[in-house]
Amino acid sequence: MKTTLLLFLFPLLLFAQTNRGIAERNEVKGVVKDSLSGQPISFVNIWVENENVATTSEEDGTFSISVAAEKNLIFSALGYEKKTIKASQATEVFLNSKAFDLDEVVISNSIDTKRTVIGQTENTIAQAFDNGPRIDVKYFPYSQAYKKTRYIKKVTLSTDSRIEDATIRIRFYSVDANGFPGEEMLKKDLIVSVKNGTKNNKIDLSDYNLVMPKNGLFVGFEKLMIEKNKKEKTITDQNTKTIKILKTYYPFILYNYVERDALYTFSGGKWNKQVKETNGIAEKVKGYEPAINLILTN
Numbered sequence: 001m002k003t004t005l006l007l008f009l010f011p012l013l014l015f016a017q018t019n020r021g022i023a024e025r026n027e028v029k030g031v032v033k034d035s036l037s038g039q040p041i042s043f044v045n046i047w048v049e050n051e052n053v054a055t056t057s058e059e060d061g062t063f064s065i066s067v068a069a070e071k072n073l074i075f076s077a078l079g080y081e082k083k084t085i086k087a088s089q090a091t092e093v094f095l096n097s098k099a100f101d102l103d104e105v106v107i108s109n110s111i112d113t114k115r116t117v118i119g120q121t122e123n124t125i126a127q128a129f130d131n132g133p134r135i136d137v138k139y140f141p142y143s144q145a146y147k148k149t150r151y152i153k154k155v156t157l158s159t160d161s162r163i164e165d166a167t168i169r170i171r172f173y174s175v176d177a178n179g180f181p182g183e184e185m186l187k188k189d190l191i192v193s194v195k196n197g198t199k200n201n202k203i204d205l206s207d208y209n210l211v212m213p214k215n216g217l218f219v220g221f222e223k224l225m226i227e228k229n230k231k232e233k234t235i236t237d238q239n240t241k242t243i244k245i246l247k248t249y250y251p252f253i254l255y256n257y258v259e260r261d262a263l264y265t266f267s268g269g270k271w272n273k274q275v276k277e278t279n280g281i282a283e284k285v286k287g288y289e290p291a292i293n294l295i296l297t298n
Contacts (some may be wrong), residue, residue: 025066030085032061032075035094036141043169043224044077044095047133049084054133074269078189084269112297113141116149119293126254126291128160128198135266137173137181137220137258139293142212144157149296152210154220156202156293161251165193165263166229168251170203172210181218181264191224194251202295209243212296218264218291221253221293255288263287 007183032044040061047054048065050071057063067073069088076082080095119140169188176182192203223229226249233246263274263285276283 002173016040021137023069026075027064028069028090029062029064029065030091030093032057032063032077032093032095032192033078034080035096039078039094041080043191044075044080045222045224046075047074047267048072048087049074049269050268052134052267058226062197063269072132076269078184078186113152114149114298115153116146116296118146121256121258121289123256123258126158126160126256127288128252129249130248130252131221131223133223133225133253133267134208134255135171135220135222136288136290137218137266138173138290139175139216139218139260139264140212140294142214144285146212146296149298150203150296151297152208152212153297154202154204154295156200156295158198158200158254158291159251160198160254161194161196162248163229163231163250164196165226165250165297167191167193167226168253169224171220171222174213175215175217179207179262180273181220184215185217189262219290219294220266221292221294223251223253224248225249253268255270255293256291257286258289259286260289261285 032041033039034041042057042059042061044057044061045054045097046057046063046065048067053065053067055063055065065073067087072084072242073087073090074084075093075095077095079098081098083093083095085093091106121297159168169193170192172185173181174183174185186208190203191199194201209256229249231250232246233248235244235246236242237244241288261282265272265274274285276285
C-alpha cells in the first residue's frame with residue numbers, strides 16, 4: 001500500500017511564537033540524580049505543571065528550562081517515583097527508585113511462524129509536524145484474532161529528521177480502569193536513534209517479551225528535548241527587526257488524520273483526554289494520531 005507523506009514546516013514558526021510567550025521567564029539549570037547512588041539520571045522527563053512546556057535531562061543528568069520561579073516542575077523517569085518540586089528549588093533533584101511488583105514468570109518462546117500487522121488506517125496520507133514536548137499515543141484494542149499471534153514482535157513508525165542520529169523514546173502503556181494510559185509496560189527505556197530524512201523505522205522488540213494485553217495497550221512517541229536533537233536557525237523578526245534564534249528538536253513523527261472515540265495526550269505532567277459530545281451524545285473525535293503500527297507474532 002502506498003503512503004503519501006506531507007511534510008509541514010510551518011510548526012517551526014509556531015514553536016518560535018510559543019517561545020516568545022515564555023521569553024521573560026528565568027532559565028533554571030539543574031541536575032537530576034539517583035537518591036541512593038548519587039549518579040546522574042539521563043533522559044528524565046521534566047514538565048512545567050499544567051503547561052505544555054517541557055525538557056529532557058541530558059545523558060549527564062543536567063537540564064535547563066525556562067520557567068517562572070514560583071511554578072512547579074514535575075520530574076518523571078522509568079523506574080523512579082514521580083517528583084514535583086518548585087522551580088526555584090530544582091538545582092539538584094534526587095529521585096527515589098520505584099519498587100516493582102514482579103510478575104509471574106512464564107517460560108514461553110516465540111516461534112515466529114505467523115505474523116499480524118495491526119494499527120493500519122484507511123487514511124494513508126501521513127503528515128509530519130513538530131509535536132513539541134507532548135507525548136501523543138495510539139490505542140491498540142485487543143481482538144480474539146490475536147490469540148494466535150500474541151507476542152509484540154516489532155513497532156513501526158515513520159519519522160522526518162533534518163539531523164543525523166536523532167534520539168527518541170518509545171513508550172508502551174497498559175490501559176487503566178478509566179481507559180487512560182496507565183502503567184508503563186517496559187521496565188527499561190526504549191531509546192531509538194533515527195537517521196536523517198524521511199524514514200520508515202522498524203524496532204525489534206523480541207528481547208522485551210511483550211504480550212498483547214487483553215484490554216489493549218497504548219503506544220507513544222516521546223521527543224527528547226536534548227542538545228543532540230536540537231537544530232538552531234537565526235531569524236529576523238520583521239516587526240521588531242530583532243534577531244532571534246529558533247530552536248527545533250528532531251525528529252518529527254508522522255501522523256494520520258483519524259476519527260476516534262477519544263484521543264490522549266500527555267502534557268503539563270498529566271494525561272489529557274479529548275472527547276466530543278453533542279447534546280449529551282458521544283461522537284467521534286477528529287484529529288491527528290501517530291502513524292504507529294505493531295507486528296504481532298506467535
